[in-house]
Amino acid sequence: MNAPLSAHQAISHAAMRHPPQAMLDELRAAFGPQFSNAAAVCAQHGRDESAFDVPPPGGVVFAQSTQDVQRLLQIAARYAVPVIPFGVGSSLEGHLLAVQGGISVDMGRMNQVLAIHDADLTVTVQPGVTRKQLNEAVKSAGLFFPIDPGADASIGGMCATRASGTNAVRYGTMRENVLALEVVTASGDAIRTGTGAKKSSAGYDLTRLMVGSEGTLGVITEITLKLYPLPEAIMAATCAFDDLADAVNTTIQIIQLGIPIARCELLDGNTVRMVNQHSKLGLAEGPMMLMEFHGSPAGVQEQIAAVQEIVADNRGHGFQWAQTPEERTRLWTARHNAYFAGVQSRPGCRCITTDTCVPISRLADALLDSVQEATEAGIPYFMVGHVGDGNFHMGYLIDPASATERETAERLNSQLVSRALRLGGTCTGEHGIGLHKMDFLIAEVGTGAVDMMRTIKQALDPLNILNPGKIFTLRQG
Amino acid sequence: MNAPLSAHQAISHAAMRHPPQAMLDELRAAFGPQFSNAAAVCAQHGRDESAFDVPPPGGVVFAQSTQDVQRLLQIAARYAVPVIPFGVGSSLEGHLLAVQGGISVDMGRMNQVLAIHDADLTVTVQPGVTRKQLNEAVKSAGLFFPIDPGADASIGGMCATRASGTNAVRYGTMRENVLALEVVTASGDAIRTGTGAKKSSAGYDLTRLMVGSEGTLGVITEITLKLYPLPEAIMAATCAFDDLADAVNTTIQIIQLGIPIARCELLDGNTVRMVNQHSKLGLAEGPMMLMEFHGSPAGVQEQIAAVQEIVADNRGHGFQWAQTPEERTRLWTARHNAYFAGVQSRPGCRCITTDTCVPISRLADALLDSVQEATEAGIPYFMVGHVGDGNFHMGYLIDPASATERETAERLNSQLVSRALRLGGTCTGEHGIGLHKMDFLIAEVGTGAVDMMRTIKQALDPLNILNPGKIFTLRQG
Numbered sequence: 001m002n003a004p005l006s007a008h009q010a011i012s013h014a015a016m017r018h019p020p021q022a023m024l025d026e027l028r029a030a031f032g033p034q035f036s037n038a039a040a041v042c043a044q045h046g047r048d049e050s051a052f053d054v055p056p057p058g059g060v061v062f063a064q065s066t067q068d069v070q071r072l073l074q075i076a077a078r079y080a081v082p083v084i085p086f087g088v089g090s091s092l093e094g095h096l097l098a099v100q101g102g103i104s105v106d107m108g109r110m111n112q113v114l115a116i117h118d119a120d121l122t123v124t125v126q127p128g129v130t131r132k133q134l135n136e137a138v139k140s141a142g143l144f145f146p147i148d149p150g151a152d153a154s155i156g157g158m159c160a161t162r163a164s165g166t167n168a169v170r171y172g173t174m175r176e177n178v179l180a181l182e183v184v185t186a187s188g189d190a191i192r193t194g195t196g197a198k199k200s201s202a203g204y205d206l207t208r209l210m211v212g213s214e215g216t217l218g219v220i221t222e223i224t225l226k227l228y229p230l231p232e233a234i235m236a237a238t239c240a241f242d243d244l245a246d247a248v249n250t251t252i253q254i255i256q257l258g259i260p261i262a263r264c265e266l267l268d269g270n271t272v273r274m275v276n277q278h279s280k281l282g283l284a285e286g287p288m289m290l291m292e293f294h295g296s297p298a299g300v301q302e303q304i305a306a307v308q309e310i311v312a313d314n315r316g317h318g319f320q321w322a323q324t325p326e327e328r329t330r331l332w333t334a335r336h337n338a339y340f341a342g343v344q345s346r347p348g349c350r351c352i353t354t355d356t357c358v359p360i361s362r363l364a365d366a367l368l369d370s371v372q373e374a375t376e377a378g379i380p381y382f383m384v385g386h387v388g389d390g391n392f393h394m395g396y397l398i399d400p401a402s403a404t405e406r407e408t409a410e411r412l413n414s415q416l417v418s419r420a421l422r423l424g425g426t427c428t429g430e431h432g433i434g435l436h437k438m439d440f441l442i443a444e445v446g447t448g449a450v451d452m453m454r455t456i457k458q459a460l461d462p463l464n465i466l467n468p469g470k471i472f473t474l475r476q477g
Numbered sequence: 478m479n480a481p482l483s484a485h486q487a488i489s490h491a492a493m494r495h496p497p498q499a500m501l502d503e504l505r506a507a508f509g510p511q512f513s514n515a516a517a518v519c520a521q522h523g524r525d526e527s528a529f530d531v532p533p534p535g536g537v538v539f540a541q542s543t544q545d546v547q548r549l550l551q552i553a554a555r556y557a558v559p560v561i562p563f564g565v566g567s568s569l570e571g572h573l574l575a576v577q578g579g580i581s582v583d584m585g586r587m588n589q590v591l592a593i594h595d596a597d598l599t600v601t602v603q604p605g606v607t608r609k610q611l612n613e614a615v616k617s618a619g620l621f622f623p624i625d626p627g628a629d630a631s632i633g634g635m636c637a638t639r640a641s642g643t644n645a646v647r648y649g650t651m652r653e654n655v656l657a658l659e660v661v662t663a664s665g666d667a668i669r670t671g672t673g674a675k676k677s678s679a680g681y682d683l684t685r686l687m688v689g690s691e692g693t694l695g696v697i698t699e700i701t702l703k704l705y706p707l708p709e710a711i712m713a714a715t716c717a718f719d720d721l722a723d724a725v726n727t728t729i730q731i732i733q734l735g736i737p738i739a740r741c742e743l744l745d746g747n748t749v750r751m752v753n754q755h756s757k758l759g760l761a762e763g764p765m766m767l768m769e770f771h772g773s774p775a776g777v778q779e780q781i782a783a784v785q786e787i788v789a790d791n792r793g794h795g796f797q798w799a800q801t802p803e804e805r806t807r808l809w810t811a812r813h814n815a816y817f818a819g820v821q822s823r824p825g826c827r828c829i830t831t832d833t834c835v836p837i838s839r840l841a842d843a844l845l846d847s848v849q850e851a852t853e854a855g856i857p858y859f860m861v862g863h864v865g866d867g868n869f870h871m872g873y874l875i876d877p878a879s880a881t882e883r884e885t886a887e888r889l890n891s892q893l894v895s896r897a898l899r900l901g902g903t904c905t906g907e908h909g910i911g912l913h914k915m916d917f918l919i920a921e922v923g924t925g926a927v928d929m930m931r932t933i934k935q936a937l938d939p940l941n942i943l944n945p946g947k948i949f950t951l952r953q954g
Contacts, residue, residue: 117836117838119729119733119836119837119838120836120837120838121732121733121735121837122836161678162677162678162682163678164676168676172653172676173676175676175682175685176649176653185925185929189925190925191922191923191925191926191929192922192923192925192926193922193926194903194922195898195901195902195903195921195922196835196836196901196902197834197835197836197867197868197901197902197903197906198834198836198837198866198867198868199641199645199649199650199652199834199866199868199903199906199907200639200834200903200905200906201638201639201640201689201832201903201905201906201907201908201909201910202903202904202905202910202914202917202918202921202922203689203910203918203922203926203927203930203948203949204686204689204690204694204929204930204933204948205639205652205682205685205686205688205689206922206926206929206930208652208682208685208686209681209682209685209686209933211682212678212680212681212682213681217681228735229733229734229735252596255598256596256598256706257706258598258705258706295776296776296779298775298776298779299772299773299775299776299779302773302775302776355678357674357675357676357677358673358674359594359596359597359599359673359674359675360596360597360598360675361594361596361597389675389676390674390675391674391675391676420674421672424672424673424674425672425673425674426671426672426674426676426677426678426679427679428677428678428679429674429676429677429678430676430678431678432678433678433679433680437679440679441679441680444672444679445668445669445670445671445672445679445680445683446668446669448662448666448667448668448669449668449669449670449680449683450680452662452668452681452683452937453680453681453683455936455937456681456686456933456936456937458936459932459933459935459936460929460932460933471680471681472680
């Protein structure tokens, strides 16, 4: 058995820390059939939806309990070998890639909804529960969980990336909707970060330190979430615009008036065409807003009346109502599949996704210039936006064999992020930093703030074994 | 000039670290009339609304800029002498007491509203701005900031304790409403923790790590907050109950039905009597709910109708509407003054305040037993609750000369907190840990989580100069 590395050695060491044979033997002895280092299993855990190619992990542990995760971390600490949490593999910025080698810990078998506290509007789940599974489980109690990234992501993964989605404009993101966590630390201890109370001033907010930490500070093993009563009335609608700028300005005015819209999405004409093709819809192929209203029947009617007036003022037209729950589901499924619709519109392509978020008053500047630049560059793209939050995504659909296209996409992304930062925004609204945005993070918050993050990381994970190489590079010891 | 202490020496040293004469001379040279160590000034900065008596700080710096705070921290680091941020002195758990000696930094002169971004519904302020000052400043833009602890606290102090108040049931606490901070670290660097974007997944959530850190991780020098459009319609009402349990059950049902009530407060009969006396109101002297509804005119009417039905089902009666803004202000001012009404009801008393928060379904258990215990103990008390959040306060009004009364109050507080923890709640909903609740914090989150807090503290403040001795005791080096 190799002697464990010291923190200093681990950090200043070569990038790759593959598990030695002795560690693999120990994992096999500890986990039996819950461990595999078969090539196919490793490969499957070595890629996400990003466009990065890196070596797969050296093995996969399929955790079935908090104790499994603790045991794995204890072994990993002894060998100073990285541990990388894996949910469903839907991350977009390379979060779960084994850039420094190590062991992937697949949380997919920890997929129990542990307790629905319907009287308190909360639920406690294991991290492998997916968002759709969760909503199925709480539906009969008249409740729902609003956070909905495009993919059917795991709740643990959604915590790790501080995910949001189409409902965030009204219900907030994972930041606002996680009440408490159980987390396994770098030393293999399991800690709890909160209680079932809706608010608390009890010490440092470890819950929110962990939410968005991308697996670099601990492995999340249990999550207590807020739930919401299913609205009494729900109405969804689309409306069309001739000019993208009119749609953006409509959004800005809806938000500035404080209308409690539940979903406020924007697709450009190009993207509507892709969605039509993928989901067999007959939407008018121009800039389109896709909205949803939640509330009492009268409250929803009020919101709709106010929004219709704003839409008309901005030359919007062709309001189409999704009258039935089935129509609504069809529409939102199509929206959630926009990413796949984009990717399938160019067979064999890879997608470079962007994810900026700006103050709502700067949305027109941020979005319109970015679309124009993509158009001028002549690269296929899609554009979808959680525009009610000032957040939008461009997906550049590149030929992976073309270095020119990749460079163009990276240049466009860089211009788009720089513009968002100039406008007072962030380089990532909901996808996270991962491998791809480390320099942008520094540009956004400054070296002082990133140094504080590094200090916290090094204090809580001195061997740098928790998903190393993500969010920032460490100072050389 | 004394040589600076190492981290090890500083932490394992005696509790008291008074500023040496050389440091006082240096502060006077650096800050001129912005520095004082006059006895009266020090005494004024050595007490808050808690019942603790400790020695005052050894001097006070009146900061006028971020650079002032940086300069102070740089000097303090050289001498390893504590720095304790001071807002308006309204903290309740001894947060700003100089338990290890040191220099108080009064933020009251940094009281500028720097920028109102009305189109983005945000505002950037200096930490000495008070909540009432802020609301005056943004009113003409049709906006308001909802967080309202009883006192006219400073925004910096409200960040530091993760404050909330009567509107939190609808609008959240400081946790949800701070977008970004500028913070001066232990080494005197100024960092920024976020941007103007409404949401972000860019690295660790330093904003929320700082919010609620009680001055132990940095001195907050600038704050960007969310604002809200003034509601189109506002209605406030009181209603009476013969039985406290009926009022609690009314609250539980309002929340479980998801009615978007803006304020949902409860006072027991005892407290209504004190408020009547203090604020010259003629409220019926029994258990009383105090509510407010925000929304469109029709939406407010819908909420009211739903609530009235629940109140009637629970034998509530005597609905009284505050028809005019003036009546509303009078009512809420009386509510905000409940603490002072309580204290003045027993001349010469000191108040031991409690602050638990439980899951809403457990509110009746938590609140009714606590009131019964106080009644049985025969100690004067008041009880007010942000019950829509599951949060309530008992204030035990003790004779400071009576050791028995102090012991009784501490025993009642201990029983009340233990009960809240058993019911899945927290030892503090909004006042913070300070000096008073360190053991309760350990009981609540466990030694593992408190150890993680300590590790973060020691990494970010190795000399332990930022408001030391609060939230937890440090491991001896």
